[in-house]
Amino acid sequence: MSSNEHKFATKAVHAGQHGDPVTGAVVSPMFMTSTYEYTPEKMARYLAGDKKGIFTYGRSRNPTQNELQNKICALSGGEAALVTASGMSAISLALLSCVHSGDHVISCSTVYSGTYNLFTKIFEELNIEVTFLEEMTEEALEKALKPNTKVLYAESVYNPTLVVSDLKFIAEWAKSKGVISMIDNTFMSPYLLRPLEYGIDVVVHSTTKYLNGHGDLIGGVIISNKDFIENIRSSIYQELGPTPSPFSCWLMLRGMKTLHIRMREHCSNAMTIAKWLEKQDKIEKVIYPGLESHPQHELAKKQFGAKGYGGMVSFVVKGGMEGATRFISNIKLAKYCVSLGDLDTMIQQPATMTHGKISPTERERMGIPDGMIRLSVGIEDSEDIIHDLEQALESV
Ligand SMILES: Cc1ncc(COP(=O)(O)O)c(C=O)c1O
Structure with a gap:
């Protein structure tokens, strides 16, 4: 109690x-x-x-x-x-x-x-x-x-x-x-x-x-x-x-019972990966509330930044649908699946998976381009996750 x-x-x-x-x-x-x-x-x-x-x-x-x-x-x-x-x-x-x-x-x-x-x-x-x-x-x-x-x-x-x-x-x-x-x-x-x-x-x-x-x-x-x-x-x-x-x-x-420990790892890995993604020239855009480039970074800082910015990172791969499909099909360590928040890193393409039933026009209104990838960053070693993303990016 x-x-x-x-x-x-x-x-x-x-x-x-x-x-x-x-x-x-x-x-x-x-x-x-x-x-x-x-x-x-x-x-x-x-x-x-x-x-x-x-x-x-x-x-x-x-x-x-x-x-x-x-x-x-x-x-x-x-x-x-x-x-x-x-x-x-x-x-x-x-x-x-x-x-x-x-x-x-x-x-x-x-x-x-x-x-x-x-x-x-x-x-x-x-x-x-x-x-x-x-x-x-x-x-x-x-x-x-x-x-x-x-x-x-x-x-x-x-x-x-x-x-x-x-x-x-x-x-x-x-x-x-x-x-x-x-x-x-x-x-x-x-x-x-x-x-x-x-x-x-x-x-x-x-x-x-x-x-x-x-x-x-x-x-x-x-x-x-x-x-x-x-x-x-x-x-x-x-x-x-x-x-x-x-x-x-x-x-x-x-x-x-381990929520606090897991979330700390998710947040710290996600921040490391978001910063790494920002430096890749095959990536058009990285969205992570912890990055200064996020339009609401100041609000995020005020609401939750003291503890972390979450384990979810979205990014847009160059080459639209084809680029994203190539990238995702070359991922080896991360799991190519829907869902999020697990210990394992999970990767998915909203335009064909979670938001695939929504019309392209509606998706565009929602701000979901075909090349968008959603990454649920797990608690593995961030270097291994980056290595996996790096080798998949080579295929784009
Ligand atoms: C933000 C959000 N809310 C609700 C749900 C639905 O949850 P469940 O799959 O447990 O029904 C999901 C599923 O991915 C989600 O991402």
């Missing part, structure tokens, strides 16, 4: 962990059960509305899930959290709990493709309108605002263009208009950035990425105040049923 006064690293190790009072096990056991036996006393308490410590059915809650949520809350500065079976289910549930047919959402223009498809396909079918903003300026927001606007949505650092959101501005603007501010903080993790501290109302993560960090599960989380979370848990969470398995929750509890 940890107190709120503890530092981040101490909370990452201890928060949420109860161990096992029966055996003395330090690591809490996993509760692999779908249902729970009642006693008449428990049932009477439950029916009277006192649900504390009472578990009923695994779709609504599980002790391992509770431990994980407590750890995430301690690290994110949130009152309550709800874990889900994927990042997409966390995003969908969080949004669907506050928007309904006839409502309107304002979103940053570049979002993860799953979120983009949710906004443009499913929301359209549900008669929920979304306005995408290329720049989150006061002028653009005022222009986009409608009487039925319910949510202002953004990624803390956009996927894959690495634009940095100004959280204080977003939180204050949304509050002043009675709109809920929601941030996908997947690229940063609570080690680097805690949007709730800036006044953001709701934070979502794909825990598949940095929070778990080991590439062995799919998961998501919503973090907010108690009322917001309890409203989701008692309604659409129950009905749609996106509950993660206790095993995924247990693995995540283990993964999160």
Whole structure:
């Protein structure tokens, strides 16, 4: 158990962990059960509305899930959290709990493709309108605002263009208009950035990425105040049923214990690699918030630079689609795959992979050229990662 006064690293190790009072096990056991036996006393308490410590059915809650949520809350500065079976289910549930047919959402223009498809396909079918903003300026927001606007949505650092959101501005603007501010903080993790501290109302993560960090599960989380979370848990969470398995929750509890150490390595490797990429003449452009050439370097410095600038680096290879394809197919050490935030370095071409289902015109509007490569820098030795990139660049 940890107190709120503890530092981040101490909370990452201890928060949420109860161990096992029966055996003395330090690591809490996993509760692999779908249902729970009642006693008449428990049932009477439950029916009277006192649900504390009472578990009923695994779709609504599980002790391992509770431990994980407590750890995430301690690290994110949130009152309550709800874990889900994927990042997409966390995003969908969080949004669907506050928007309904006839409502309107304002979103940053570049979002993860799953979120983009949710906004443009499913929301359209549900008669929920979304306005995408290329720049989150006061002028653009005022222009986009409608009487039925319910949510202002953004990624803390956009996927894959690495634009940095100004959280204080977003939180204050949304509050002043009675709109809920929601941030996908997947690229940063609570080690680097805690949007709730800036006044953001709701934070979502794909825990598949940095929070778990080991590439062995799919998961998501919503973090907010108690009322917001309890409203989701008692309604659409129950009905749609996106509950993660206790095993995924247990693995995540283990993964999160090293979040601070992993993030330091990701950040330091990413900075070394971004600086090296900047010097290569076969590279057109390097995007990394830690570089002075990044348009929002000063904002990034203020919001998270003291700890690091993240493990994601995007760059544009000369030669467009062909250049990028040649480069990527000659990579040997890094894994050529979607996803990010794992221990292994991962490389992908957004135009053909994560954002491949989005039309070329839309991709251009989002700032995703065909030659763009997104690198999720792992925790290997940076010299080996550079050597791999160098030999692949020779093919371009
Ligand atoms: C920024 C961001 N948000 C959400 C998701 C979706 O997460 P999941 O794959 O866990 O559903 C992803 C997946 O890559 C992502 O990059």
